[in-house]
Amino acid sequence: MKSSDSKSHKSKSSDLTSPTSQSSDPEFSLFLGCIAPNRYPAIESCTELVLDKLGIGYEVMEEASCCPPPGIVRSFDELTWLTLSARNLSLAEGREIITICNGCFSTLKEASVILKNHEVRDNINQHLKAIGREYRGDVEVKHLVEILYSSLDRIKEVMERRLRLRVGVHYGCHLTRPSSILRVDSPENPRMLDEIVEVVGAESVEYDDKMLCCGAGGGVRSSSKELALTFTRRKLESLKDADVDCVVNSCPFCHLQLDQGQAILRKEGMNIEIPVLHISQFIALSLNYDAGLHQNAVPSERIVEKLEEKL
Amino acid sequence: MNDVCIHCGICTASCPSGWYTPLVTRRVVGGEVNTMEDVWACVTCYQCEERCPREIKVVERIIEIRNELVREGKIFESHREAALKLIESGRIVPWNEKSGELREELGLPRKREKCAEEVKTLLKLTGFESLIGGG
Numbered sequence: 001m002k003s004s005d006s007k008s009h010k011s012k013s014s015d016l017t018s019p020t021s022q023s024s025d026p027e028f029s030l031f032l033g034c035i036a037p038n039r040y041p042a043i044e045s046c047t048e049l050v051l052d053k054l055g056i057g058y059e060v061m062e063e064a065s066c067c068p069p070p071g072i073v074r075s076f077d078e079l080t081w082l083t084l085s086a087r088n089l090s091l092a093e094g095r096e097i098i099t100i101c102n103g104c105f106s107t108l109k110e111a112s113v114i115l116k117n118h119e120v121r122d123n124i125n126q127h128l129k130a131i132g133r134e135y136r137g138d139v140e141v142k143h144l145v146e147i148l149y150s151s152l153d154r155i156k157e158v159m160e161r162r163l164r165l166r167v168g169v170h171y172g173c174h175l176t177r178p179s180s181i182l183r184v185d186s187p188e189n190p191r192m193l194d195e196i197v198e199v200v201g202a203e204s205v206e207y208d209d210k211m212l213c214c215g216a217g218g219g220v221r222s223s224s225k226e227l228a229l230t231f232t233r234r235k236l237e238s239l240k241d242a243d244v245d246c247v248v249n250s251c252p253f254c255h256l257q258l259d260q261g262q263a264i265l266r267k268e269g270m271n272i273e274i275p276v277l278h279i280s281q282f283i284a285l286s287l288n289y290d291a292g293l294h295q296n297a298v299p300s301e302r303i304v305e306k307l308e309e310k311l
Numbered sequence: 312m313n314d315v316c317i318h319c320g321i322c323t324a325s326c327p328s329g330w331y332t333p334l335v336t337r338r339v340v341g342g343e344v345n346t347m348e349d350v351w352a353c354v355t356c357y358q359c360e361e362r363c364p365r366e367i368k369v370v371e372r373i374i375e376i377r378n379e380l381v382r383e384g385k386i387f388e389s390h391r392e393a394a395l396k397l398i399e400s401g402r403i404v405p406w407n408e409k410s411g412e413l414r415e416e417l418g419l420p421r422k423r424e425k426c427a428e429e430v431k432t433l434l435k436l437t438g439f440e441s442l443i444g445g446g
């Protein structure tokens with residue numbers, strides 16, 4: 001079989017180190033979270049490449065901590081969750097935050113809504129004082145999906161190849177829910193991610209359980225691996241039935257569960273091989289960049305082969 | 312908003328965890344059950360809450376019960392380990408040598424995280440450290 005690894009394609013990852021990747025007066029603060037930088041750094045590099053290409057100015061929040069996650073840390077102690085979120089928000093004062101993870105997004109957005117209340121904010125600021133910080137309450141939080149959705153025309157202009165693929169999009173839970181707070185798209189029938197993949201030439205394929213959780217949320221991945229994998233198996237089976245070329249997500253935690261979970265299920269004999277791509281990687285592919293797919297647990301570079309076959 | 316449960320069971324019918332576990336969301340909301348197995352079977356997908364005709368904050372209730380259980384010292388060992396990582400590094404999923412390698416391969420800085428000390432201070436102040444038993 002022809003090897004189609006990243007090296008055989010135009011790689012522009014050296015652009016990352018160029019001074020243009022972080023502009024001097026950026027509009028946005030880029031919040032990377034934990035899983036992308038530490039487990040799937042290709043999501044980080046692709047996000048930066050895509051933002052650069054779209055001409056969106058940002059600064060990476062290097063002092064940020066864990067968001068912390070809405071399921072697990074908030075479930076231990078609400079006050080701790082809100083305090084660490086407030087610290088993260090305070091690092092972006094005066095700017096908008098772009099998150100690349102559903103967990104980070106829902107945590108920071110919900111915290112920003114809760115912290116609009118003066119009394120609550122004053123209480124939390126008592127703690128932040130100890131580290132010399134204060135949150136004044138004026139940070140807006142966005143998900144990368146919202147940024148891409150508002151840049152559809154620009155994406156069309158800069159894309160270099162059409163991705164003629166059958167894609168199953170996976171929204172995950174915390175991009176759209178709870179909708180009363182996140183207000184991004186319909187909680188039951190969202191379209192944003194579908195439209196983004198379609199703009200670069202893919203077909204977004206309907207499949208059963210499209211809105212089903214990957215299984216990892218709420219602390220379940222760590223306390224009950226079997227239950228988490230049960231969700232993942234169901235999701236993957238539906239994707240396979242729909243005969244997709246790959247699954248595109250908006251959350252590194254879902255990404256990890258669908259990719260690593262699939263690797264485990266494959267070892268257990270499940271006959272399945274569906275490449276998993278974060279939306280930043282998918283757009284990076286349309287820009288003809290190396291999307292770092294060789295770092296996935298499930299063999300994923302064949303998606304690039306498939307693209308070339310279909311040219 | 313009207314937060315009186317009418318026991319319609321729409322939350323239970325919407326709950327994917329309920330397909331596979333004994334979790335009956337309506338009973339958790341009603342305060343009838345609060346075992347570790349029940350409340351930690353929830354993946355926080357919010358399907359129940361989106362569909363509840365009384366706009367009950369179902370997930371908030373589940374999280375409150377989880378908070379109470381942790382205060383009673385009831386916590387899964389795997390969760391305690393995750394919490395200890397947060398205390399040590401400021402991250403639930405911390406950087407390691409392997410992360411460094413993967414990052415360098417992509418031309419990214421090997422590591423760019425500067426938060427551990429401030430997070431440690433905050434976790435002392437909020438009582439998280441003593442709650443988890445980390446020090």
Ligand code: SF4
Binds near residue numbers: 316319321323366367
């Ligand atoms: S959906 Fe709402 S009103 Fe109906 S049983 Fe569940 S919590 Fe009660």
Ligand code: SF4
Binds near residue numbers: 322326328352
């Ligand atoms: S949030 Fe939890 S209880 Fe509600 S539907 Fe999802 S898994 Fe079930």
